[in-house]
Amino acid sequence: MPKEYQAIGINLKGMPLGEHDRLLSILTKECGLIKAVATGARKHRSAMAGRSGLFVVNDLQISVGRSMDRIKNAEMLQSFVGLGKTLAKLTAAQYLSELALMQALSAQPQEELFLVLVEHLNRIQDAEDKYVLACLVHGTYHLLAIAGFAPQVHSCCISQRPVIANREIPKWKAGFSIVGGGVINLEITDPPSDGNPNRDHSINGLEIIGNSAITNQISHYLNAPELLAIQELAQTDLTDNILKSQTTDWLTVERLLRAYAQYHFDRPIQSSALIDNCFFNI
Structure with missing residues (x-):
């Protein structure tokens, strides 16, 4: 040696x-x-x-x-000196570094993990404050992908049918299953009497599902803008219209991916405790 x-x-x-x-x-x-x-x-x-x-x-x-x-x-x-200029950027960087540490292996090359982490730290450092949360979520998805369990976001993890956001329905929702590994198309469940499972029959989305076995798998619900945001994360770069999504949409997606990552890595992301304080009032 x-x-x-x-x-x-x-x-x-x-x-x-x-x-x-x-x-x-x-x-x-x-x-x-x-x-x-x-x-x-x-x-x-x-x-x-x-x-x-x-x-x-x-x-x-x-x-x-x-x-x-x-x-x-x-x-x-x-040196990434720009990460220390705001608490939001520093928190986002610590968040991604935790995800990298959770999956990094010893005594073997980790070039892809290294390069992806450095790339997303650069993006966070250079981002305007209002876009830091979106950059964090984007980096989180890509680190999950390297670990081998990025969530399935374009097709239903049960039926494998495409899940397409419908902005025309005010309370349209898709489900998400942490255990199942991705989004759930609510239209695969038993429809209500008018035959449309996404019609406005519920405030919280729970009553549109007739199949209790599927209901039990759903850990989160996503509205149309939130689904569009999470579906864009697999891309190398976020388009301007997605990058400019509402902060509340990005917070929802961050919490979902946080719960998903903590489930699959079987440990908490300690720095996530500051996320709400850093970004809720942006």
Whole structure:
């Protein structure tokens, strides 16, 4: 085994170690998730202090130790200083970094995960404040896709029929099943007496479904704008009309994807606690 190795990585987590050092969790392209000690990073005026900060991308030379690897040299490639300018951007970045840490593997390349995370951190950093939430949701979907369980959003996860938002019906809704893995077309259920399952028979959508087995699978409901927003997330870039969707629509989609991610990763997203405070009044 080599005594040293080189990798390009982004710092996703850090904690004090001893009096002067810092232990970093780093997502690297070449070696996946590693933990390494940044020696002297907490010393006053240490050159390693800035390079050991969160969301800093470094070209690293690392020495292999018996118990812990140590950073021998770090050349800063990118620092994402703009993420710290607002609480919303910082929270969104921490949210995506948590999702990356939940799925990152060690001792094997993680280039796709690294590149997608860095791309969406760039988008959050450069976004206008009013679009940060949309960028967060977009990044969340793409990280779920890399993990292998992006929700099925264009066709019903039960019937496999296309689910198409209908803005002409004021209270039109689609269902969503966390366990089932995607959207549910309510028209597959037993229709009410007039034969139209999406006609305005209910305020909350519950009464339009006649099949209790399907009803029990539904964890969330999406109105037409919310469905259109979640269906756009698979694209590389969000179109302007979707990007400018109402903040309330993006909050609904974020909460849905948050619950979906927490179910599939089987752990909470700690930074999500600040989402409502950051974005509710935008």
